[in-house]
Amino acid sequence: MVAKILTIKSQHLRRPAARVARLLMRKRLAIADSLLDKLDDPEAVHEFRVAVRRARSIEKAYRPYLIDAVTPKLRRRLKDVVDATGAARDTEVQLERLHQRCADPRPHQRPGFDWLEQRLQHRLAAEYEALRATLADRFRLVHKPLHARLKARYADPGHSFAEVTAGMLLEMAGEFSLRCAHLERDFDEGPLHAARISGKRLRYLLEPLTGVFPQAEESVTSLKVLQDLLGEIRDLQVFGRELAEASEEAGAARMRKLIEMSLTLPFDSPGLAKARQQDERAGLMSLARELQTRQGDLIEHLRARLRDGAAEDLVAGVRSLARDCARAGMPEDDAEPQTARGEAH
Known part of the structure; x- marks a missing residue:
């Protein structure tokens, strides 16, 4: 799935860097927030991961201009949300590669393929269970105060x-x-x-x-x-x-x-x-x-x-x-x- 790309308008180019960075970050986080009720779907988890990761990338790139809006605590919490989705993504990629290879295995290879597939499936199920149990709450914990701070008015010199x-x-x-x-x-x-x-x-x-x-x-x-x-x-x-x-x-x-x-x-x-x-x-x-x-x-x-x-x-x-x-x-x-x-x- 190709993630949606948010683009700026030409009039944003001359606006203060901090104001446009807050806008981009806020819109990225809004996309992630809209996916919280769909985290049973692996594609939604992927879109969520990309949206939060790009929001964090904006924060890192424009950090000197976002100091007033993004506190160190909110920055750490946002990083934790990004990190929480990484393991499941790696397991999904490994399972996909294994399934491609398992199409026609030789008899002596089958026990190893079956054993590894079962191992990865069990791990992925546990990782998704953990995501469903905690990810939405962890994201809301950072998104609510961060959204308010990103939407606030600043002098923006x-x-x-x-x-x-x-x-x-x-x-x-x-x-x-x-x-x-x-x-x-x-x-x-x-x-x-x-x-x-x-x-x-x-x-x-x-x-x-x-x-x-x-x-x-x-x-x-x-x-x-x-x-x-x-x-x-x-x-x-x-x-x-x-x-x-x-x-x-x-x-x-x-x-x-x-x-x-x-x-x-x-x-x-x-x-x-x-x-x-x-x-x-x-x-x-x-x-x-x-x-x-x-x-x-x-x-x-x-x-x-x-x-x-x-x-x-x-x-x-x-x-x-x-x-x-x-x-x-x-x-x-x-x-x-x-x-x-x-x-x-």
């Missing part, structure tokens, strides 16, 4: 939204460029994660501008291609750690079962012989090999895109957009008027 955003675009584009340059030397998990987060922050900053600047939408599209690659690599790394933990648990459980059966059944018992043949670890090992192969292919694809200048072209486009954005924040006598392509909704 300082630079325009366009000027402030232009500066942040330059800063974040520079950071993303450095992160991608690091990937040319090091594709370990740490640098990959840092590049993914940097790209996500840049995209969330660009998205509200897509209704005013056509080139912003082009940058978002290009950025999402790189983010999808980085995101899938990250998911594979998380799943790999899950498989390592699962193999230890499966081995211990299998040995315990064999010992218990050996204590109660004859050595030549058909049931004991069948249990010896059913080893979940074979399926888990085959999954691990496939994850490694897929991860290697994705890294090579990402490396090729970076060699071809995908990051440099993207950053150049963002820097050009930042200049246009800065000009749009000047007084009308000093800047050409911008034509709006879309409105905030």
Whole structure:
């Protein structure tokens, strides 16, 4: 499911940065609030997660201009809400990948696939039960006071939204460029994660501008291609750690079962012989090999895109957009008027 993108109007560009940031954050939180009665639906949970995550990204980006509205306590509570939805998302991704692989397993792989599927299903059920039990109340605890503070009137001195955003675009584009340059030397998990987060922050900053600047939408599209690659690599790394933990648990459980059966059944018992043949670890090992192969292919694809200048072209486009954005924040006598392509909704 593609999350709705909130865009600003052209007249917002010259308004105070704090005022527009409060508006964007308030609208994001309103989307999340509208989904609280639908959290039994995984798609609604996904939309909720994205809305709150983007609200928090706005707060982080414009924090110097939101000090009066967002207190440290509210900031921590909002972070807790975002963190609470992360585990279920990882489990969903792992189950989806497992189901794709389970379409036609070999006989010796089936015990491992079935065991892992059951493990992940039980975990996901527990995670959703916890979300349904606590998430709505936790969100309301932060949303009610935060909404009131975001809607309050403030003096709002300082630079325009366009000027402030232009500066942040330059800063974040520079950071993303450095992160991608690091990937040319090091594709370990740490640098990959840092590049993914940097790209996500840049995209969330660009998205509200897509209704005013056509080139912003082009940058978002290009950025999402790189983010999808980085995101899938990250998911594979998380799943790999899950498989390592699962193999230890499966081995211990299998040995315990064999010992218990050996204590109660004859050595030549058909049931004991069948249990010896059913080893979940074979399926888990085959999954691990496939994850490694897929991860290697994705890294090579990402490396090729970076060699071809995908990051440099993207950053150049963002820097050009930042200049246009800065000009749009000047007084009308000093800047050409911008034509709006879309409105905030």
